[in-house]
Amino acid sequence: MGRAEGSRAGRYRRRDEQEVVVKDWGGRLPVAIVYPNSYYVGMSNLGVHTLYRLLNDYREIVAERIFYGDSPALSIESRRPLGHFAALAFSVSYELDYFNVVSMLRQNGFPLYAAERDQNQPLVMAGGACITANPMPLAPFFDCMCIGEAEVVLPQVVEVLSQGIGQRDECLKAISQIPGMYVPGYNDDRPIVRQWLNNLDDFVAGTAVFSRDTELGDMYLIEVERGCSRGCRFCLVGGAFCPMRYHSVERLLEQAEFGLKYRKRIGLVGPAVADHPGIEELLPRLLEMGDGLSVSSLRVSPLSPRVLEELAKGGARSVALAPEAGSQRLRSAIAKNVSRDDVLRAVAAVAESGIRQLKLYFMIGLPTEADEDIEEMVALVLESKALLDRLQPGCRLNLNVAPFIPKAGTPFQWLGMAPPADLKRRLVWLKKALPPRGIAIRSESLAWSRVQAALARGDTRIAGVLADVAEASLAGWKKALAGRRLDIDHYVLDEWPLDGELPWGRLDMGVPRERLTKELKAALNR
Numbered sequence: 152m153g154r155a156e157g158s159r160a161g162r163y164r165r166r167d168e169q170e171v172v173v174k175d176w177g178g179r180l181p182v183a184i185v186y187p188n189s190y191y192v193g194m195s196n197l198g199v200h201t202l203y204r205l206l207n208d209y210r211e212i213v214a215e216r217i218f219y220g221d222s223p224a225l226s227i228e229s230r231r232p233l234g235h236f237a238a239l240a241f242s243v244s245y246e247l248d249y250f251n252v253v254s255m256l257r258q259n260g261f262p263l264y265a266a267e268r269d270q271n272q273p274l275v276m277a278g279g280a281c282i283t284a285n286p287m288p289l290a291p292f293f294d295c296m297c298i299g300e301a302e303v304v305l306p307q308v309v310e311v312l313s314q315g316i317g318q319r320d321e322c323l324k325a326i327s328q329i330p331g332m333y334v335p336g337y338n339d340d341r342p343i344v345r346q347w348l349n350n351l352d353d354f355v356a357g358t359a360v361f362s363r364d365t366e367l368g369d370m371y372l373i374e375v376e377r378g379c380s381r382g383c384r385f386c387l388v389g390g391a392f393c394p395m396r397y398h399s400v401e402r403l404l405e406q407a408e409f410g411l412k413y414r415k416r417i418g419l420v421g422p423a424v425a426d427h428p429g430i431e432e433l434l435p436r437l438l439e440m441g442d443g444l445s446v447s448s449l450r451v452s453p454l455s456p457r458v459l460e461e462l463a464k465g466g467a468r469s470v471a472l473a474p475e476a477g478s479q480r481l482r483s484a485i486a487k488n489v490s491r492d493d494v495l496r497a498v499a500a501v502a503e504s505g506i507r508q509l510k511l512y513f514m515i516g517l518p519t520e521a522d523e524d525i526e527e528m529v530a531l532v533l534e535s536k537a538l539l540d541r542l543q544p545g546c547r548l549n550l551n552v553a554p555f556i557p558k559a560g561t562p563f564q565w566l567g568m569a570p571p572a573d574l575k576r577r578l579v580w581l582k583k584a585l586p587p588r589g590i591a592i593r594s595e596s597l598a599w600s601r602v603q604a605a606l607a608r609g610d611t612r613i614a615g616v617l618a619d620v621a622e623a624s625l626a627g628w629k630k631a632l633a634g635r636r637l638d639i640d641h642y643v644l645d646e647w648p649l650d651g652e653l654p655w656g657r658l659d660m661g662v663p664r665e666r667l668t669k670e671l672k673a674a675l676n677r
Contacts, residue, residue, distance in 0.1 A: 164190060164227055169361040169413055172203070173228050174213040180313055182206055182214045183226060183236040183273075187243060187251035190218040190227075194365035197356055197374055197420060198242045198279055198301075204359040205305055206240075211313055214240075216360075219251045224259050233259045236273050238312055241293070243279040246606035247599065249289060250623035252277075256292065263618055265294045265335065270319050274312070278304075281607075283345060283391045285559035285655040288609035288617065290335045294323060298658055299331040299346030300377075300392075302354045308332065333658075342659040347392070351377060352402045361413045370418035370445060371410025373403055379422045383475070384486045384674050385517065388422050390560035390662050400429040400436075407437055416443035416466070423450045425458050434461035442466070448473070452493035459504035470501050471551075473512035476520075477528025484519050484677035486670070491531060498535045502542035509539065509548050515577045516555040516569030518674060525577050529584045536590055552581060553595040556604045559655045560662065562670035567644040568604050571597060598625050605642040610654035612637060 184202045186193035193199050199216065206214035215226035215236075223232050233239060233255070241252060253263065256275070262268050265275065277289060278297035286296045297304050307329045315322045327337035331346035348354065356374035363369070379388045380395040407417050417437050424446040427433065437444060444465030449458070451472050462470070474494050476482045482489060501509050513528060532550060539546045554574050557563045568574070574597050582592055602625070605613060612635070619631035632639055647653070649668050 164362065164364060167363060168227075171228060171360050172207045172214070174207070176213055176229070179211055179213040180238070181231075181236045182212055182238045182240055182312075183217050183233060184214055185217045185224075185233070185239050185241045185255065187219045187241060187248040187255060188245070189220045190362075191365050193218050193242075194360070194362050195367040195372070196242070196244060197358075197372055198244060200359035200372070201354070201356050202240060202242060202301060202305075204355060205301060206309075209309055212309065219248075219255055222258065224255055233261070234273065238274040238276060241275070241277040241279075243277055243281045243289070246281055246603045249281075249606055249617055250620060252289060252292065253617050253620070254623065264291050266291070268294070268319075274319070274322065276308075280387065280391055284387055285607065285609070286333055286658075287611050287654045288606050288613040290333070290611055291614040292617075293335070294319075295326050295332055295334045297331060297346075298333055298343045300348050302348045303346040304329060304331045339657070342657055344659040345391070345661055347394070347661075348377075348396070351396050351398045355406060356398070357406050358410060358414075367418055369414060370416045370443075371407070371414040372418045372420055373406050373410065374398065374421060375403065375419045375424050375427050376421035380426075381423070381488075382486050382670075384484075384562040384670055385475075385514070385555060385558070387558040387561060390660050392422075393661065395426075397427050397429075400433050403433060404436060404440070407440055411441045415441055416445060417441055418445045418447070420447045423448055425449050425455060431455060431457050431461075434458060434465070438465050446470075451489040451497045454497040454500055456500050456504070459500055459506065463504045463506050467506055469508040469510060470504075470506050471510040471512060472497055472501075474531065475512065475514050476517055476524060477513065477526075477531050478524040479527075480677055481517060481520060481524045484674045485517055486674070494531060495534060495538060498538050499542060502539050502546055505543070507543075507546055509535075509546060510551055511535065511548070512551045512553075514553055514555045515581075516574050518555070518563060518566050519677060520555075520569065522577075525580055529581065532585060532590060533588060536588060547591070548589070549591045549593065550581070550585060551593050552578065554597060554600040556600055556607055558607055559653070560658075560660050560667075562667045562674060564608070564653065564667070565647045565649060565671060567640075567646055568601065570644065571601070601639075601643050602628055605639055608642045608654070613642070 186199050203214055206212050215228040217224050217226050225232055256263055275294050277293045278301055282296050283298050311325045323334050323337055326332050327334035330344055333343045358372045376397045378392040378395040382389055444462055445467055448471055475487045536548050539548055557566050578594055585592055615635050616631045619634055620627045
């Protein structure tokens, strides 16, 4: 996108947005909230909305949004470039966006490595799920990184920035003393303790700026919960966002009252929305207020028929459930504690609710997986399809299949991915067995999943590869790897010793290492 076209796109977005905050820059500290993906993707990310509201609540701060894609990168609010801001706050949610982080810094005239920047450059910060789990592949590019939840850390960071943004070294020294802030080169010698918010009701976590030009633009999004208590051994959420916390029903209703001034539908966001202890009270009250409801995810078990009934009344057209694995043995190994009967009961409940589409999420290549587990996955999906056809003819069944990718901070962090040949063979197996029976399959790219695994388990050597990638393509990635002579299998396929040093070992996530190793051994013994 060229300069003139980028400016037109920015003006178009501003014109169509509601609740956008525009402040006079005079006497204020300008902070750019940078999302390293498109406006369309970023404006459905509650992290962006939360940062925008938090920062603009300070009278002394002017916060504006910048997204990947425009060239040059200009803020939505005032069309100013990155270099005009005193600080850049990147929100990083997906590993594959690391390429866009590097591209944005380089294309907008910034020295790529933090050590090369001088007093005239903005302070470059980062936070988000990926940073909290493992900041190391991006650490050389950022001046400081937030390990945990912004609501807890940000007030202290703002205080430091307001007092000393002109003195980079003194500013970074002060930030390095803030709990949860990792400042490479300043506090490498001590653990960085993940920070989390005790009472979610202390802050609003919902849509801050309303835009139609985004995937969920027809809804007002509200965070219902944070964290997860289920303990699935593959999942990042349990470690990076624990403990499990909920917004109160009354607070959620207050938010909905505000949001329904701008949108008729409410989107409830959380790892498992139906786990909220007040969900059966909340949904009908929300329906009384607005015209529609949608949820980001539901548990296979327990799955309340009343919850499904209220969602159907609210116009929900699709429901997603995640059995993750086909066999009981493998579900037990990954601590996904649902049975075949639980899955079929949930499928039947969806059919009887009148909802017209069911999505089932599975992974392939899970630790200890064998061909027999794929056979049982096929059988379970076909049983589900037969049940839908009998109870609600015409209800579509879609399958989403993703390769297992080991994540930092989980019991499976020491394990690698399954060999590429095994993943390809099993994916081909599913695609031969299920689409002819009327089941659509959407699968993640196996090649890009390998890249994601390298970034998820990477250390600072991966930063050099990212810096050398001329274009965000598989060919560019492979060429950069070859130039650095890095053994990619070490990050992607190798099993690491339990007593070895982990790239993210300096982080204290609040989950003892002994607990993770115990969970891993329990999984491998299934």
